[in-house]
Amino acid sequence: MSDYNFAYLDEQTKRMIRRAILKGLAIPGYQVPFASREMPMPYGWGTGGVQVSAAVLCPEDTLKVIDQGADDTTNAVSIRRFFERTAQIAVTTATADATVIQTRHRIPEEPLRDGQILVYQVPIPEPLRFLEPRESETRKMHALEEYGLMHVKLYEDISRHGHIATAYAYPVKVADRYVMDPSPIPKFDNPKMEMAAIQLFGAGREQRIYALPPFTRVVSLDFEDHPFVASKADHPCGLCGAQDSYLDEVIVDDAGGRMFVCSDTDYCAGRQVDGHRGSDNKEYAA
Amino acid sequence: MTPLLQVKGLTKTYGRHIGCRDVSFDLFPGEVMGIVGESGSGKSTLLNSMAGHVVPDAGQVIFDTRDAGPRDTRAMSEPERRMLSRTDWAFVHQHARDGLRMGVSAGGNVGERLMAVGARNYGAIRASAIDWLDRVEIRADRIDDRPTTFSGGMQQRLQIARNLVTGPRLVFMDEPTGGLDVSVQARLLDLLRGLVRDMGLSAIIVTHDLAVVRLLADRLMVMKGGDVVETGLTDQVLDDPQHGYTQLLVSSVLQV
Numbered sequence: 001m002s003d004y005n006f007a008y009l010d011e012q013t014k015r016m017i018r019r020a021i022l023k024g025l026a027i028p029g030y031q032v033p034f035a036s037r038e039m040p041m042p043y044g045w046g047t048g049g050v051q052v053s054a055a056v057l058c059p060e061d062t063l064k065v066i067d068q069g070a071d072d073t074t075n076a077v078s079i080r081r082f083f084e085r086t087a088q089i090a091v092t093t094a095t096a097d098a099t100v101i102q103t104r105h106r107i108p109e110e111p112l113r114d115g116q117i118l119v120y121q122v123p124i125p126e127p128l129r130f131l132e133p134r135e136s137e138t139r140k141m142h143a144l145e146e147y148g149l150m151h152v153k154l155y156e157d158i159s160r161h162g163h164i165a166t167a168y169a170y171p172v173k174v175a176d177r178y179v180m181d182p183s184p185i186p187k188f189d190n191p192k193m194e195m196a197a198i199q200l201f202g203a204g205r206e207q208r209i210y211a212l213p214p215f216t217r218v219v220s221l222d223f224e225d226h227p228f229v230a231s232k233a234d235h236p237c238g239l240c241g242a243q244d245s246y247l248d249e250v251i252v253d254d255a256g257g258r259m260f261v262c263s264d265t266d267y268c269a270g271r272q273v274d275g276h277r278g279s280d281n282k283e284y285a286a
Numbered sequence: 287m288t289p290l291l292q293v294k295g296l297t298k299t300y301g302r303h304i305g306c307r308d309v310s311f312d313l314f315p316g317e318v319m320g321i322v323g324e325s326g327s328g329k330s331t332l333l334n335s336m337a338g339h340v341v342p343d344a345g346q347v348i349f350d351t352r353d354a355g356p357r358d359t360r361a362m363s364e365p366e367r368r369m370l371s372r373t374d375w376a377f378v379h380q381h382a383r384d385g386l387r388m389g390v391s392a393g394g395n396v397g398e399r400l401m402a403v404g405a406r407n408y409g410a411i412r413a414s415a416i417d418w419l420d421r422v423e424i425r426a427d428r429i430d431d432r433p434t435t436f437s438g439g440m441q442q443r444l445q446i447a448r449n450l451v452t453g454p455r456l457v458f459m460d461e462p463t464g465g466l467d468v469s470v471q472a473r474l475l476d477l478l479r480g481l482v483r484d485m486g487l488s489a490i491i492v493t494h495d496l497a498v499v500r501l502l503a504d505r506l507m508v509m510k511g512g513d514v515v516e517t518g519l520t521d522q523v524l525d526d527p528q529h530g531y532t533q534l535l536v537s538s539v540l541q542v
Contacts, residue, residue, distance in 0.1 A: 144365045144368060146368065146402065148398060148401040148402025148403070148404075149398065149401075151401040151406070152387075152390055152394050152397065152398050152401060155393070155394050155401065155408065155411065156390060156391060156394050158408055159391055159393055160391075160430065223406055223407060223408040224406050224408075225407055225408050225409050226408050
């Protein structure tokens with residue numbers, strides 16, 4: 001028995017956060033202010049995501065936490081243990097078994113289903129932040145749907161690099177209304193956001209929550225003559241041979257050797273169990 | 287003929303201090319109105335009140351909109367007013383830095399208004415940016431440079447291009463030649479005169495430089511202490527000033 005209230009936060013705080021979540025779901029893409037609490041971890045480590053997860057968790061939930069797609073990184077392990085300790089809930093690394101998935105910078109490769117909740121950790125919820133420094137002005141721009149400035153950023157990308165070089169936190173327009181920062185997920189994941197699961201975004205330091213109900217229309221911004229491309233490294237996974245998953249580049253020696261592996265560790269492991277093998281998978285090579 | 291802009295009884299006070307008091311005039315399409323006066327005479331307050339940057343205490347600013355005819359801009363909703371200020375209106379600031387995005391390339395600066403009204407074709411946006419840079423005499427190979435690398439005169443010309451790209455009908459200018467040296471001023475005035483005549487623009491120019499209004503303005507309004515003390519055709523006012531203050535103003539200009 002621990003001395004914490006279920007999922008660390010007190011009930012009134014969870015109620016306040018749930019209200020913000022409901023409002024966010026009612027107005028997809030709208031940034032709802034909430035009274036973010038001090039959490040026992042530094043800002044930038046997922047304080048927003050943890051608070052949203054704490055507010056939606058029930059004792060019968062199964063939690064999965066990923067960081068850059070991986071279940072075994074420091075951030076993922078510590079948040080998973082945090083909820084094991086404060087909520088005594090079941091945890092898993094299997095995407096299909098989880099009911100609540102907290103994520104940093106990735107959407108799992110395996111399609112999510114009805115009944116699951118995906119919670120994003122968001123560092124900077126305001127997509128217009130680096131274009132227009134005044135918060136009063138950006139809120140007005142959201143209110144009046146003045147999003148021309150977002151395209152100025154994409155214009156600058158093309159004029160400098162010849163193509164839209166923004167590779168993560170790629171701005172999207174939600175339900176034909178709000179422009180939203182999808183958190184720093186690779187733009188490869190943007191098309192997956194029209195999914196069956198509920199998506200919640202929590203920014204702790206910035207004190208904002210926003211949300212996407214299932215199957216909300218999410219359009220990545222682009223130009224007619226420079227359309228959006230969901231890009232990834234042009235390789236198969238070195239361990240499981242997957243052609244369709246988002247890859248991390250891993251340096252393997254001091255001589256410039258490298259390999260590409262799935263960033264979603266659960267997806268990669270599952271494929272290897274099923275007998276798929278990549279070209280760099282020496283140990284298990286068939 | 288319907289005036290493009292009708293100003294009626296426009297008043298703005300800052301507490302006990304008067305910004306401008308009971309200013310009324312009509313501006314017709316294609317006409318350039320100059321507002322002159324010394325510092326603190328209320329010229330900039332008047333301009334900012336008309337452009338909607340400050341909220342006037344009384345009076346009307348009626349603009350002849352394209353689709354609904356003459357409408358009081360103060361009674362418009364904020365989205366309508368902001369839409370107006372990035373389509374049919376333009377505002378050239380005295381300091382180019384106030385009117386430009388310094389962290390965005392010249393092309394992006396010119397293209398912003400196009401993208402704000404829905405242009406979504408990169409090639410077309412870039413083509414009109416190049417066209418406009420050419421019209422304000424900025425070489426096309428500077429299109430991807432930031433305004434921070436431009437000289438003061440170039441920044442001012444870039445600001446003008448950025449404002450005129452959507453083909454506005456009314457341009458507010460606040461000391462457009464302030465802070466530039468005389469030869470650069472001369473080129474800028476030449477350019478402005480050409481653009482105003484070619485595009486049939488209406489403009490309201492606030493300045494303390496009588497040479498600017500002599501070259502650009504059709505009509506002149508002289509302000510002192512928040513009041514309009516004299517109005518008339520530019521040449522008439524400058525060559526035969528009636529009010530004591532105007533006489534002082536005209537005689538203060540050094541003849542070289």
